[in-house]
Amino acid sequence: MRMSKLLLKTLREPPAEAEITSHRLLLRAGLAVPLAAGLYCFTPLGWRVLRRLETIIREEMDRSGAEEVHLPALHPIELWEATGRAQAMGQTLFRLEDRRERIFALGPTHEEVVSFLAARTIQSYRDLPVTLYQIQTKFRDEPRPRGGLIRLREFAMKDAYSFDPDWESLDASYQAAFDAYVRIFQRAGVPVIPVHADSGAIGGKDSQEFIFLTAAGEDEILLCPSCGYAANAEKADFRRLPPIAGFPQPLEKVATPGQKTIADLVAFLGVDPRQTCKAVFFRADGRPVFVAIRGDLDVNEIKLKNALKAAALEAMDEAAVRAAGLVAGSASPVGLSGVQVVADPSAVEGVNFVAGANEADYHYLNVNYGRDWTADLVVDVGLARSGDLCSVCGSPLGTRRGIEMGHVFKLGTIYSESMDVRYLDESGERRPAVMGCYGIGVERMLAACIEANHDENGIVWPPEVAPYHVHVVALNLDEEAVAEVLAGVEQALGEAGYTSLVDDRLDSAGIKFKDADLLGMPVRLTISPRALERGGVEVRDRRTGETEVVPLDGVVTRVRGILAKEGGRS
C-alpha cells in the first residue's frame, strides 16, 4: 500500500477529549474518528487492525472446535420478553419499531437468538456437544461510554455459546473456550489474567473474566500476591478477621448524643470496630432491605443484589429511610419489623455488638444474634478491600485496576429452559441442554493492545496485529536508484508473504520517520541515497530501535528475523 493514496490523517497533538494512552494514540495515529459518544468510524488502517484481531479470534475459536455462525443484530422484542431480559436490561436495550409498529431490539448480546437457533437444530444427544460463535455488532445504550474504545455503544463482540448434555460435558467445553482465550490474548499481545467474576445480568454459575491490568481500567481486581487468587471486587471472597470473643452480656441502652458513624462510636465508646454492627439500607426492586454487617466491613452491592435475586438495587434515600421507620445513624436490626433483614455472617458470629437503638442518639450494647434479633437471610455480602485477607491462603490481598477483555461462564439451563433448547438423551428422556457463554470485546482488545504495546513515540504493534508487517520509508524518490530499489523491495516482500506500507509522500524525512514511529509497524525499512551508498537498505526494529544497513538480497531474511523475534508467527 502506498501512503500517497491511503486515507489517513495523523495528528501531531491528540484531541483534548482523549485522556488515556490508547485513546490518544488511536486518534493520533488516525485509526479511528469519533462520530458520537461511544461510536467510532474506523479508517482503512484501523479497520485492518480490527480484522487482524478477528482473524486471530477466528483461528483460535475454530481450532478449539467451535463453529462460526451469523445471527441477526435485529431481534423481535418477544424473544427478550420470553427470558425476562427485556425488563432486566432496562434502558441499555436499544429499541425500535418497524413500519407495522412491531417492536425490535438491537441485540446487546445473543443468548436468546442463539438459543432460538439451537432449539430448532438440536434434537438429540447425538447433536451435542456443540459450540457456536460469531463476531457480531452489539448495541448497548450504555449510561456512560468512555475511554475511547474501552466502552462503546456499538461494538464488535466475539460471542460463543456451548450446548452440552450435562454439567460434566460443559466443564470440557468451558475449558476449551478458556484455553482458546489464553491463546487469543497471547497472540494479540494483550497480557491478561483470569479472575473469578460475577456473572452479571446474564445470569449463570461459574464465571471468569480475562482482565487486562491497567490504571485506566474500570474494574477493581483483588489479587493475592502469595497464592495467586484473583477476583473481581464484586465477586471476591476474603477471610474476615475473627470476632471479638466473649460471653453474651445483658442488653443495655446507652446515650450516644450525635454519634452516627462507626468511627464515631469507636471513638465515643472506645470499642473495636469489630465490636460494632453497621446498618445499611437499600431498595431492591423497590422494596426496602436492611443489611446488618460488622462495623469493620462494607457491603458488596453485587453480592447483595444476587442474594436477593433483585433486578435493581439502589441505596435508600433519606425520605425512604424515614418512611421505613429507620433512624439513620442509630438504626438497628433489634426490634425491627416490616423490613427484610439481611445479615452478613460477621454480624451473626460475634457477641455483644454495639448497634443502634432505632432512636436518635441512643445505641444498644451487648446485642446478640438469635437473642435480640434474627435475619431473614444470612449470606456473605462483604466487600473485599485492599489489605483484607485472602480466603485461600490468608495473605493480605492487593488491588489493581483492570479492563475486562473477555468473559467465560457457565450458564446452565437458564436459557435452554426458557427458550426450550431440549434434546432426547440415550434413554429417550427430554432434557434441557446445559449452556456456556463466552465473549470477547474486539475494539476493547484493540485499545488494550495499544495500551500494552507503545512507547513515547507511538504504537509498537505485535507482528500479528500490525496493519502491515513493514513500513517502507522512501526518501528522495525522485532519484531513479531509490525508485528502482523500492520497486524491487516491495516485490520481494510481497513474494515472501509480507504486507508493506510504503511512505512515498513528498514530505520531509522527519515527518515520515515520526509517522512511522507513531503508526508502529514492527519493521521499518528506509530506502534512500544515503542508505544505498552504504550498501543497501536500512532496517530498523521498531521495538528495540536497532538499526542496520542490510544488502538488498538480505532484506527479506532480516525482516523475517525481526518479525519472528518480536512476536512469534506473523
Add this chain to the structure above:
RNA sequence: CGGGGUGUAGCUCAGCCUGGCAGAGCGCUUCGUUCGGGACGAAGAGGCCCCCAGUUCAAAUCUGGGCACCCCGACCA
C-alpha cells in the same frame, strides 16, 4: 441518573473577567528552495464563536434555558 469539567478554523488553544473588525501555532492549497527525525520563504483557502431566547445602539464576551462531549461514580465485552 448524581458530582465535576469543556464547547471559538481539521487539531491544540488564546480572546470572555472589563461587550465594539474573529485570532495564533500546527495542519490544508499553490509556487519556489529543500530532503535522515514533525524544514524554509512567499501567497492563499478555511468560522452557525454548540443551539435557542433575553439584555443592549452593539453579544464569542453578560443573563436564562437547552444540547453535545470528556472525566469520577452506579452497569458491562
